[in-house]
Amino acid sequence: MMTRQFITLIILMLCGLTARGQQVLSFENPTRDFGTIREADGPVSHTFTGVNRSDKPLVILDVVTSCGCTVPRFSKQPILPGGKTEITVTYDPANRPGIFNKDLTVYSSERKKIATLTVQGSVTPRPKSLEELYPIDAGGGLRLTTTLNAFAYLYPGHPVQGAIGYVNDSRRTIRLELRPTAASGLLRTEAPTTIAPGERGSINVSYLIPAEQPRYGTVRDAQEIFVDGRSNGTALVTHGIGVDPRPAPDAAAPRSEYSVQILKFGPVKHSASIRKLPVMLSNTGNAELIVRAVEGKGEVATTFAPGLRIAPGETFRGEVLFDPRTQEYGVMSEHLVVITNDPVRPMRRIRVTAIIEE
Known part of the structure; x- marks a missing residue:
């Protein structure tokens, strides 16, 4: 009896292996290695030929790629049993130097995965033009890689x-001047005053919040660029978010949890009175939670305020207030930014929306 059961089990296992090993849509070589290609030569293509190994007609519903740089072309005509079909895959190496390995998943009309194709290779980059390397025209012959330095937490x-x-x-030496239009008092900038023809270099910026004088919330600086005393309006912007120091790994710490991330006031009459919606801020950590800063554009008000303290396990019921009489008709969208001493996520944004009607 045991022997018969063992033989039956082996037969079932072999049948399962055979079923898994036989692909519905079979490709003799599902991988195409393009080798080393040059970015300057443009896209490369390869046509895969597949055979329907099933006993019924097969329709390809879609071929899903892992990158927009890889584009498949295929037919949705039924493939008869034993019939063949072609899938042409084109890879665009533009701005993608180095090794690539892209998978394409083939799905049938029954929304089942029936095959996987792969294209791979290596791209030799083309020489970049000066305009590509330095896309920002700051005027007077000065070009920049960017105008933004965005730091995260400070x-x-x-x-x-x-x-x-x-x-x-x-072809001439230029004079460079950076004039502040917004200043935090914390930014340090190192920049040349003159730049020779063809000279390349970097403008270095840095922030340092003194340990004994913490700064909370947005820290932002803007410097308008003048070349030989003239400006085309280009400005360098540097910003970050001032937060509390990182606590020691084993130290007690607060944890902020907000009841909502989006507040929708919906349609509101322009003549309506002030509207209010609640926002719960809970401290699920094991140390006191402190609100350090609250920022916004001024479209809405809130009862959250710097200095608010929430004990571990407690919840504060805040409100967001909105006066439609001060708004223009149409969609209103605002972001409230709340900074706390939560070491994991010190900054949280609450989006507030409304539609102002007559």
Whole structure:
């Protein structure tokens, strides 16, 4: 009896292996290695030929790629049993230097995965033009890699640094001047006053919040660029978010939990009175939670305020207030930014929307 059961089990296992090993749509070589290709030569293509190994007609519903750089072309005509079909795959190496390995998943009209194709290779990058390397025209022959240095969190006593590349694309020496239009008092900038023809370098910016003088919330600086005393309006912007120092790994810490991330007031008459919606802020940590800063554009008001303290396990019921009489008709969208001493997620955004009607 045991022997018969064992033989039956082996037969069932072999049948399962055979079923799994036989693909519905079979490709003799499902992988195409393009080898080394040059970015300058443009896209490359390969046609895969598949055979319907099932006993019924097969329709390809879709071929899903893992990257927009890989584009398949295929027919949705039924493939008879034993019939063949072609899938042409084109890979675009533009701005994608180095090794690539892209999978394409083939799905049948029954929404089942029936095959996987792969294209791979290596791209030799083409030489970049000066305009590509330095896309920002700051005027007077000065070109920049970017105009933005966006730092994440700024911790007291911990400096952060960034760099903006430049090149003088003119045939003369130019004079560079950076004039502040918004100043935090914390930014340090290192930039040349003159730049020779063809010279390349970097404008270095850094922030350091003093450990004994913490700064909470948005820290932002803007500097308008003047070349030989003239400006085309280009400005360098640097910003970050000032937060509390990181606590020790084993130290007690607060944890902020908000009841909502989006507040929708919906349609509101322009003549209506002030509207209110609640927002719950809970402290699920094991240390006191402190609100450090609350920021917004001024479209709405809130009862959350700097200095608000919430004990571990407690919840504060805040409100967001909206006066439609001060708004223009149409859609209103605002982001409230709340900074706390939560070491994991110090900054949280609450989006507030409304539709102002007559």
